[in-house]
Amino acid sequence: MASNFYRYLPINEKDSLWQVCCTTLGNRAISPGTQYPPEIGSHPREYQPVGSDGRVLHEFQIVYITEGFGSYRNKARTFPIIPGTMFFVIPDVWHWYTCDISTGWHEHWVGFKGPYPNHLLHSGIINSEHPVLNVGVHSELIHLFQDVFDIGLRQPPGFQSKLAGSVIKLIATAFSFEQQITQGSDVEKLVQEYRAIIDDRIYENIDMNAIVQALGVSYSRMRKVFKEYTGHSPHQYYLEMKINKAKELLLTKNSTIKQVAIDLSFENQYYFSRLFKKKTGLSPSQWKSTFR
Numbered sequence: 001m002a003s004n005f006y007r008y009l010p011i012n013e014k015d016s017l018w019q020v021c022c023t024t025l026g027n028r029a030i031s032p033g034t035q036y037p038p039e040i041g042s043h044p045r046e047y048q049p050v051g052s053d054g055r056v057l058h059e060f061q062i063v064y065i066t067e068g069f070g071s072y073r074n075k076a077r078t079f080p081i082i083p084g085t086m087f088f089v090i091p092d093v094w095h096w097y098t099c100d101i102s103t104g105w106h107e108h109w110v111g112f113k114g115p116y117p118n119h120l121l122h123s124g125i126i127n128s129e130h131p132v133l134n135v136g137v138h139s140e141l142i143h144l145f146q147d148v149f150d151i152g153l154r155q156p157p158g159f160q161s162k163l164a165g166s167v168i169k170l171i172a173t174a175f176s177f178e179q180q181i182t183q184g185s186d187v188e189k190l191v192q193e194y195r196a197i198i199d200d201r202i203y204e205n206i207d208m209n210a211i212v213q214a215l216g217v218s219y220s221r222m223r224k225v226f227k228e229y230t231g232h233s234p235h236q237y238y239l240e241m242k243i244n245k246a247k248e249l250l251l252t253k254n255s256t257i258k259q260v261a262i263d264l265s266f267e268n269q270y271y272f273s274r275l276f277k278k279k280t281g282l283s284p285s286q287w288k289s290t291f292r
Contacts, residue, residue, distance in 0.1 A: 004028045007152055008044060015160035016114065022163040023059050024111035025152045027145070030068070030104040037098075054096040059113040060126075061089035062170065063097065064145065066137050068105025072097040079132040081105070086141075086174050088131040090121065108145040110152075112167050125175070135177040144170045179229070190215060191229045194222065198238055202245050205265035208235055243279045246272070250288050257284045 006026030015021050024047070030036060040048060049055045054073075063086065070081040073096045079087070081097065089095055091113070099105035120126045135141065148166045151159050180188065197211055212222045212234065219234075226234050242264050249260045261272035277283045282290065 018161050018164040019116040020112055020114040020164040020167050022112050027108050029106045030099050032104045054094055056094050057089055058091050059111050060117045061111040063087055063109045066106045068099050068103040070099035070105055076129050084136040086133045086135045088126055090128045110148050133178040134181055135174050187225050198241055251292050
């Protein structure tokens, strides 16, 4: 794949049904001493700056900087850009960004629009006033961009539907990395310690409060940070892990539903069966017959 390229992509009426449509993508390494943006006249008029600097686009864009330094401006403030920064361009909002001429930078970008990103903006997940994320430089994010580039450059049949999934995954992964950084190492350590205890004692009927107290925090504190970090309460996570283990045990030779319930310390077989179906949509016997 070429190191410097960009594409503007066609969208048809059927593509819009996927809730996300990709409009443009590109990858560019700007060398130190290079005026930014380069090749400005080669882009469509709606992507060019108005006047000496600044522009307003009618779509979202994500720009990921993996090398070099620069700045991003909106009407509220100027944000410093360092390696590992990702920022959003918000539709119909004035902005400008540029690399430091002494360092240049390496930028990866993808433009998109549709009801799904609009929902992320209106729900506050994408923050129009603070559109800059500190996500770090990660090979996973770079590979996700490469997947987008590969699809967008080849444009196989149905490529917009493939790009829709890739763009959603890219956004979700970026926010995951940003959350890990902003929540800090102490919170991550606490969550990982709890997970390790649950994994080690998955066959037991454990006392949740006792475990949390052993970690030196209150249950209310643990519940708050754990749910922010994982999306589950500590108790929900415990049950999810038990059900995941039950799925494995049910597929072993000569396993019975009653024995799996006993092995995992469920109150009784009937409670286990009800919970299993609630979590998976299948009864334990249906799971066995479907996947064994």
